[in-house]
Amino acid sequence: MNALSARKPVFAALAALFLLCGGTAFAQKAADRLLAYEAAISSGNPAAAVAFLKDREAFNLAAADDVKGPALLGKAEALKDLRDLLAMPWDKEKANKLNGALSIRIDADKPLAKVGVGPEPEKLLLWLEKYQPSYPRTKKAVVRTAIRQWEIVFGTMTDLREMSWDQAKTWQGRGVTVTKGSWGSMVLSERNAVIAQLMKQDQAFIIYNDQVLAAKKDSVALQASVDKVKSRLTPEQLAQLSGKPLADQAYLLGNFFDGGAAKGDSDLARIHAARDSLPKEVLPAQQRDLLGGMMGPAVSKELAGTKAGQKVLAFYAKEGPLRIEVRPLDGKYSAYDPATRTIVLNSETIQQYMRVKGYTADSVMRSPAQVAEIAKYMSPVVVYSSAHHMQDSWARKQGVYKPHVQEDEIEAMSLEGLYTSEKLRKDKVFRNIMASSRGFSSYATKRVDIATEFSASGSKRFAVTVRQRYFSGLPSLDAAASQVLGAVSDELARRSALSVQQRAQNDTVNLTLQEAMEMTPEELAGSAGEIRTDALAKIERDLSALGVYKSRYAAAERNSRKALKTIKTSASAKTAAPPAL
């Protein structure tokens, strides 16, 4: 059941106006409809928002007003985005993901707050009751957890929580108090900050952070593996481990069982994957430079002959060589660096693979076979990051403001999924590498998961997966546009009261268009007050025409799906999904 079919109209007038599109109500003058849209959208009506966005005549009429038009568009996009977000299948396992998604949408000065959804998170519950009354109780319960309702977090027996905040300790009388009342006025990021502090004092609160939960689970598994492997040690080796923290123990075990790789031993594989690199396994700068240079041709060889790979290679044939750099990336597996137009691979991900395989920095430098193997292993994320390069290139050519949004990730992950699923079918060595790595590497697990999900699900379902599981904390295009438009239109309205001279004077110290174009939607929305008027107007124009962006995403989606169909129906493919690993 989707959001629209689930919705029970509350107000008869609105129902007549927005749900009977094509009937007599719709035949009203555009100006009348616009007035009705404005009123309904201001009260948070998502159906009105969707209807307005589809009503070209009223939309164009609104757009004619430089100040009110973008503001209304921002609110409408925000409501549509919220409706779409909550229409996704949320269960209690995904409550923290939903929290991340809501945190970037429901906040002070966000467009949703202007239509009554926020900044206090509980206003979302009222909105749900009003506009989505038929949502099941389970989904509403997930929403209550996601917004960190006081009763969910602290229970119903107390209205007050005394707590330490790092060095502000309650026992010294300099801690702080949180009351149910103050909780009610906190936005989600503030509630999460409080919970993060409580996590340090009470393990029960770690259920509110998926990363911490996963790390805890990994740590328990690692401890079990370390304990098992200890039985194989000599007394001297055991003495070296004695009294050391788990990280040191894993590191020393890596040294004891070094060089021979894991060889099918799951405990050793887990230890090698989790531990720090031994000195000889670290890729220093000069070797990273060499490896990066070797990876370009090696990865290109991997990409050749695959649908997604051909697309990437065609792009680089036209737009310059595929340049790859290897360096630490703060937890990301790969990235596209727009400043240098280079794809960066995380040296730590490569070193993890080397540890499990028993490779050293020197052995990799000496062995074309090991370089080729690493290139094969990392090739999916080269495809993924190439998609970001293509997006950046498109935006430069179009000259439009290009926020980083979920749709970018859907496109990039689709291309990667297409590539990996084809490689899993056609390339036995690739399949074996991924199969043998999945047990210890979240990198390999994610690559295979993405391929499987892309191949097995339709485009809409895959998009939902990307939005929910992988990038819930990133705004959708609608959300980004709505937030920027809301802030920009407010600022332009404020400036319209200034004299031309005042505006010109302010613009001499404000941020330039180039500086604004490099900002994230969050930064832009927060900094609209210090951006030059012409830059604001340009960005407002860009984001008022989302069709330009959406048609690009849609074309990329069609291409990937078409290619997938070809792969599935090709003679070499016997199954619809990649082989089970």
Place this chain on the structure above:
Amino acid sequence: MRRILLVTFAAVAALTMGLKAQDVSFDSLYKDLPQPVAAAPAAAPVAAAPQGQAAPAAEREWLVLVFINGVNDLGILGFANKSINDMEKIGSTDRVAVVVEYGIMGQDGSDARNLQFQRGSKTIYVTRDNDTGRITSLPFYASNDGDMGSAANLVRFVKRAARRYPARHTAVVIWNHGAGRLGIAYDDVTKNHMEIDQLGRALGQVRQFLGRKLDIFATDACLMQMAGVAYEFKDSAEVVVGSEEVIPGDSYPYDAFLGPLAANPGMNAEQLGALMVDAYAAYYSGDNITLSALRTSALPGFVGRLNNWVEAVRADPKAFKAAASRAAAVATQNFSMKDSKDLYDYLGNVNDMLAKSPGVKAAGADLRDYIEGALIIKDSASPSLPNAHGLAIYIPALRYNSANYEKLLFSRDSLWDDFLREAMQARLDPNL
């Protein structure tokens, strides 16, 4: 000692990062936390709507920019307010502009100490007042975003202030928790912080914007005066001021150096850097503190001499054994982050362990002389830290943190990372 990395980092990040982070024992840093001596109440900041924006004023001698991230325990404890009030004791003049970007969380001042969030950040042109309990300088800009852990936000702040208050000399200070090579400016609400390489790139943008180096880049945050950290700023600032050890809650005594600067705005970067060190040492005469100012133009020469020392050690097995030994590391002055050790002291200890090895001894002595005579403009340490000489360096006990250290320019340009890897390889020998 209060300006130390958060329990957030210790507990949450350690869990989330699993074994990828070195095990810095942050918890142990909290044991001796004193209460602030005269912390001002954490009054709610001035309500801030963007004010009418000033046109660029006539060029001053100095623009002092302080980026105060009090979105953490430091804000709650009143230290951020205290620092701004210290600046307001002096204020700006027609020759020196003091501009602050601040985000502060705190409590409402009631007996219950109800938690309060500021939301967003504010930029103030600091004006003089006699009220040490409230921030009275008016904001000329307020951002809803206000991520105080964002390097991009820092850059925007510098641009915002420098466009309005142009000056011949510019100093930038970051006020927050510091964790040396691991980063600075931890915002508890956004969960963001600045990695050192990020900060280096941000200051590179600042240099590009200004068309010249910053005159001073200072960290009013613990543990930041490390070779690998300072080197990241070598092309962005003339003078780097920071502390090898933790910085007490009261922070820099801003009035103690802004006052003399206002009286003598013609001082240059090195003079102001030295003044900051002296003022700090005078303010904290009884505490375990360090502060130093170093000359970034001397960093290439420093790296050259450090590389000479590494090459000499590599060529001398006995010297390498001594330099890589636990004994040399243990004997060296360390700070609250245990793998951060005083380089000058370490070189002396290695030399003391060597019977012969003239090449290594000469290289070590040369490097020590260069640190003392060319690199460090001024340094100060409490009598309780006699072996602190103004510059710390990363020397792990067992595991080399490649995910962090290999990101630094220092690892690319110096042989120190190579030495560390070789030393850590030697440490795997239980008999060493």
